[in-house]
Amino acid sequence: MDSLLEEVVSCPYCGESIKVLIDQQEAGHQYIEDCQVCCRPIMFCIRVDAMGYVSVAVYDENETV
DSSP: OOOEEEEEEEOTTTOOEEEEEEEGGGTTOEEEEEOTTTOOEEEEEEEEOTTOOEEEEEEETTSOO
16 A cells, blocks of 8 residues: 555635645554645644544644644
């Protein structure tokens, strides 16, 4: 199984849609990656549900998760 998953997310700052590669092995973790458009830090939260589906949520650096 390939652990990298391509997702499209919207930057919480500029609203642009950006493609990112998500490592499914990071499930349950949070990390910060800069927006490819506006260069502001985006917090990524990776989760896997009981059925094994990966979900990605993005937040600005000041939002509480």
